[in-house]
Amino acid sequence: MSAVLRADGLSKRFGGLKAVDNVSLTLDEGRILGLIGPNGAGKSTCFSMLAGSTSPTAGRVFLGDREITGLPAFRAARGGVVRTHQIVRPFANLTIFENAVVAAVQCSGLDHAGARALARETLEFAGLAARRNEYPAGLTLAGRKRLEMARALACAPKVLLLDEVIAGVNPAEAQEMVTLILRIRDERKVSIIMTEHVMAAVMRLCERVVVLDAGKLIAAGEPKEIVQNPEVIAAYLGKKHA
Numbered sequence: 001m002s003a004v005l006r007a008d009g010l011s012k013r014f015g016g017l018k019a020v021d022n023v024s025l026t027l028d029e030g031r032i033l034g035l036i037g038p039n040g041a042g043k044s045t046c047f048s049m050l051a052g053s054t055s056p057t058a059g060r061v062f063l064g065d066r067e068i069t070g071l072p073a074f075r076a077a078r079g080g081v082v083r084t085h086q087i088v089r090p091f092a093n094l095t096i097f098e099n100a101v102v103a104a105v106q107c108s109g110l111d112h113a114g115a116r117a118l119a120r121e122t123l124e125f126a127g128l129a130a131r132r133n134e135y136p137a138g139l140t141l142a143g144r145k146r147l148e149m150a151r152a153l154a155c156a157p158k159v160l161l162l163d164e165v166i167a168g169v170n171p172a173e174a175q176e177m178v179t180l181i182l183r184i185r186d187e188r189k190v191s192i193i194m195t196e197h198v199m200a201a202v203m204r205l206c207e208r209v210v211v212l213d214a215g216k217l218i219a220a221g222e223p224k225e226i227v228q229n230p231e232v233i234a235a236y237l238g239k240k241h242a
């Protein structure tokens with residue numbers, strides 16, 4: 001099995017805070033890797049460094065054999081690494097279709113006609129085709145998360161980083177989101193890292209899970225082992241209660 005994305009010793013400091021502290025991880029091709037941990041553990045900051053929206057203080061990122069450390073986000077995206085944002089931020093004054101077109105133009109490398117075709121096809125894939133001429137404000141939270149995923153897919157990624165696309169949606173929508181994530185892996189051949197607080201979804205989707213706590217990697221393994229790991233339980237419940 002070959003590594004499609006690899007982080008070696010990634011660290012990020014914000015002033016005196018070590019938000020991410022010497023984290024290494026590997027995503028194998030065709031897999032879904034879970035990146036979990038309590039609030040403030042450093043998951044989103046890791047994604048920012050992997051996708052080029054933040055430069056690491058230390059450490060390196062490789063896409064296949066190619067080093068992409070510190071590349072700006074649009075270049076990382078053209079290389080094939082694209083993230084979604086925990087707080088979704090579509091362009092409010094553009095339609096759902098136009099939002100997807102902008103993403104495709106910026107990072108797919110296609111010409112305008114190609115980008116429009118990719119955007120149309122991506123919205124179809126994400127179940128948003130019927131609403132393509134509406135504005136994002138009319139979507140539910142689950143709909144806005146779907147749009148965020150469609151915009152990321154319109155970049156034609158090899159690696160997709162999904163930042164909490166399930167948390168906060170209702171159980172039926174969560175089930176649909178699980179199905180969509182599996183289709184992204186299987187039909188689009190995209191390898192995925194996902195952060196998620198909904199453990200049932202992590203258990204269903206991820207072959208491997210990496211756990212962060214206060215910036216440090218504290219455990220890695222199969223989900224069913226991870227949920228029984230005393231250090232992981234302590235990190236989630238607080239040391240006092242464990």
Ligand SMILES: Nc1ncnc2c1ncn2[C@@H]1O[C@H](COP(=O)(O)OP(=O)(O)OP(=O)(O)O)[C@@H](O)[C@H]1O
Nearest residue numbers: 014017019037038039040041042043044045046086
């Ligand atoms: N731009 C920033 N400037 C200063 N501190 C930051 C910045 N971004 C994140 N942090 C801090 O870094 C730490 C890690 O934050 P991060 O958002 O990566 O955690 P997380 O694991 O994604 O948490 P959550 O589960 O709540 O989304 C937190 O203490 C956060 O307050």
Ligand SMILES: [Mg+2]
Nearest residue numbers: 043044045086
């Ligand atoms: Mg986060």
